Amino acid sequence: MPSSKMNDPLVYRRVLLTVDEDDNTSSERAFRYATTLARDYDVTLGIVSVMENDDINIFDSLTPSKIQEKRDHVKQVVQDYVKLAEQLGLKKVEALVYEGGDVDDVILEKVIPEFEPDLLVTGADTEFAHSKISGAIGPRLAKKAPVSVIVVR
Amino acid sequence: MPSSKMNDPLVYRRVLLTVDEDDNTSSERAFRYATTLARDYDVTLGIVSVMENDDINIFDSLTPSKIQEKRDHVKQVVQDYVKLAEQLGLKKVEALVYEGGDVDDVILEKVIPEFEPDLLVTGADTEFAHSKISGAIGPRLAKKAPVSVIVVR
Numbered sequence: 001m002p003s004s005k006m007n008d009p010l011v012y013r014r015v016l017l018t019v020d021e022d023d024n025t026s027s028e029r030a031f032r033y034a035t036t037l038a039r040d041y042d043v044t045l046g047i048v049s050v051m052e053n054d055d056i057n058i059f060d061s062l063t064p065s066k067i068q069e070k071r072d073h074v075k076q077v078v079q080d081y082v083k084l085a086e087q088l089g090l091k092k093v094e095a096l097v098y099e100g101g102d103v104d105d106v107i108l109e110k111v112i113p114e115f116e117p118d119l120l121v122t123g124a125d126t127e128f129a130h131s132k133i134s135g136a137i138g139p140r141l142a143k144k145a146p147v148s149v150i151v152v153r
Numbered sequence: 154m155p156s157s158k159m160n161d162p163l164v165y166r167r168v169l170l171t172v173d174e175d176d177n178t179s180s181e182r183a184f185r186y187a188t189t190l191a192r193d194y195d196v197t198l199g200i201v202s203v204m205e206n207d208d209i210n211i212f213d214s215l216t217p218s219k220i221q222e223k224r225d226h227v228k229q230v231v232q233d234y235v236k237l238a239e240q241l242g243l244k245k246v247e248a249l250v251y252e253g254g255d256v257d258d259v260i261l262e263k264v265i266p267e268f269e270p271d272l273l274v275t276g277a278d279t280e281f282a283h284s285k286i287s288g289a290i291g292p293r294l295a296k297k298a299p300v301s302v303i304v305v306r
Contacts, residue, residue: 006237009192010185010305032163033301039162040193084159124301136296142304143292148186148277150303151295152163 012037012148016046016096016117018107018126018137021077026123030152031081034121038090046115047081048096049074050103071099104140112145120145124153165190165301169199169249169270171260171279171290174230179276183305184234187274191243199268200234201249202227203256224252257293265298273298277306 017034019027038045051074053067075097082095096115100106112120122138138151170187172180191198204227206220231248238246249268253259265273275291291304 006181006184007241008185009189010182011189028159029163029301031159032161036162036164088160139292139296142295142302143289146306148182148303148305149295150301152301153299 012119018122026125030123044092120149165272171275179278183276197245206252273302
């Protein structure tokens with residue numbers, strides 16, 4: 001079983017943390033894990049949220065100004081997390097805000113190819129409001145993502 | 154969103170690595186991640202494998218000596234990983250070999266309550282031979298486990 005490579009440390013260098021607007025324990029713990037890792041291993045940390053914008057059932061009643069308001073809110077949530085990470089002394093933190101169809105698809109098809117993380121960090125209860133697919137995003141990404149995924153509880 | 158606890162580091166202290174008999178890339182990387190973590194944070198590392206023994210379709214044709222042979226093989230696999238971890242300088246490594254019904258259930262209902270890990274580490278392609286449930290164990294545990302789970306790729 002053991003090859004010689006088994007002796008090499010495995011350290012993640014680009015970590016992507018998914019955040020939603022909700023304030024739950026697992027999101028908090030995911031943030032703490034991601035920032036601990038970033039601090040201890042000098043990691044580049046991306047903090048991402050996704051605004052789903054093509055669900056006609058949700059957005060047909062929204063005016064452009066309401067949509068802009070929602071967009072600003074998602075940006076603010078990500079910015080708050082980034083600020084907090086910077087207050088912890090992290091130097092390499094990037095805010096990422098995406099819009100698109102289904103959250104899973106946006107993360108798999110846009111965010112991961114563009115940010116190129118080697119580890120995705122998500123809270124076990126992280127859900128995206130208005131997501132067409134209900135339930136926590138972490139276990140689904142753990143199955144489908146092409147990179148390592150940690151689901152934090 | 155931010156509470157004052159957000160500033161606290163989150164470090165895992167008891168890490169459980171699942172291994173199977175197969176020699177695949179994701180298992181190797183899972184081992185490397187688990188041992189890196191164990192070394193850098195002085196973690197207690199459990200290395201576990203499960204032998205499913207109640208699947209009548211598989212075992213009805215096996216003699217007691219064949220079953221013992223299989224049991225010895227699983228023990229040997231775990232022991233090899235433990236030895237390798239100790240060669241990396243880790244002091245707190247425990248070999249865990251379980252038998253029982255379905256692998257997921259054994260891990261969720263026996264291994265986790267007894268070892269009490271705060272993080273489960275598994276390779277994305279880690280499967281258990283003869284498991285009644287096909288496919289990789291990691292994403293399923295990421296969904297069902299009561300503790301954090303990292304699926305390593």
